[in-house]
Amino acid sequence: MLQRSREWFSGLNLAQKVLAVLLAGLLAVLFLFSLSYLFTVAILSLVSGGRADSPIEEGAAPSSSASASASAERTVPGNKLSITGARWKGEKAVVEGTWEGEVSSVHCDLLEGGTSGKATRWWDRSVGTQMDWSRRTFTQEFVAAEGSGESLDPEASYSVTCVGSFSSGWSTGAQTQVEGEPPS
Secondary structure, three states, rough: OOOOOOOOHHOOHHHHHHHHHHHHHHHHHHHHHHHHHHHHHHHHHHHOOOOOOHHHHOOOOOOOOHHOOOOOOOOOOEEEEEEEEEEEEOOEEEEEEEEEEEEEEEEEEEEEOOOOOEEEEOOOEEEEEEEEEEEEEEEEEEOOOOOOOOOOOOOOOEHHHEEEEEOOOEEEHHHHHHOOOOOO
């Protein structure tokens, strides 16, 4: 068969040979593209375990605090996180909240500039969220980090964002303004 192909090709004129080579190249590229597409689909299918019910596909909030409040309504029924209060209390900001569902952890961030603000480096990140598992409540105290060199702007507004990670792999969150005035 290779002999026949060679004879056929040698019987072509120059223009026909150029077209034949271009067509063969195009077919090779299409074949490689199709092969890589099928390979990618197979790998992604294996990695995702074939699950079509992953939290991201269903619209659950990812674990980033920026988009937590935007997607809070699109969660698995029974998984809910609410902030019940956020206020300045002396030299710290105190946030309290509740959850429904099988929460694994809650993480809160303090933002300067309101609900669309930027994260502040003022607070001590080693002070974590306190969980009361029996009452299904959480409390986060934002206290000044020693030696951070950061200070709070008494003129700025501050908000908190809290995200709950649930044992089912889902995340949801809430965001609210911190009431009162920050320490100066």
